[in-house]
Amino acid sequence: MSAxxxxxxxxxxxxxxGVATLGWGWLPAWFRNSVRRPVVFGWAQLTLAAALIIxxxxxxxxxxxxxxxxxxxxGVVVMLxxxxxxxxxxxxxxxx
Numbered sequence: 001m002s003a004x005x006x007x008x009x010x011x012x013x014x015x016x017x018g019v020a021t022l023g024w025g026w027l028p029a030w031f032r033n034s035v036r037r038p039v040v041f042g043w044a045q046l047t048l049a050a051a052l053i054i055x056x057x058x059x060x061x062x063x064x065x066x067x068x069x070x071x072x073x074x075g076v077v078v079m080l081x082x083x084x085x086x087x088x089x090x091x092x093x094x095x096x
Contacts, residue, residue, distance in 0.1 A: 007056040011049045018045035034090055041089035047082035051075050 020026040021042030027035055035041045054075035061068040 004056060004059060007052045011052045011056070014045045014049035014052070018042045018049060021045060036092055037089045040085055044082050044085035044089055047078060047085055051079035051082055054078060 017028065019042075021038055025038055027038055027041065031041070052075075055072055058068050058071035058075060061071060
């Protein structure tokens with residue numbers, strides 16, 4: 001019951017954070033020590049926000065259960081990709 005509320009509340013926060021990170025290089029204070037690649041972190045936030053929106057949209061496709069399931073699975077895959085991008089943001093940059 002609270003999952004749609006969490007998705008609705010977290011999506012705008014992640015969208016604003018991703019735009020702030022990509023546009024101005026701003027990071028939340030609790031991520032400044034660990035994030036080594038801020039651009040990748042910004043894309044990860046935008047990807048996670050998109051995944052939450054996709055899963056939220058799948059909740060409204062109740063008339064067609066196969067389509068609802070397919071959209072939800074796609075949202076989960078996008079969320080996994082965003083989580084992988086978050087881990088990439090913590091990696092040390094390559095030295096050339």
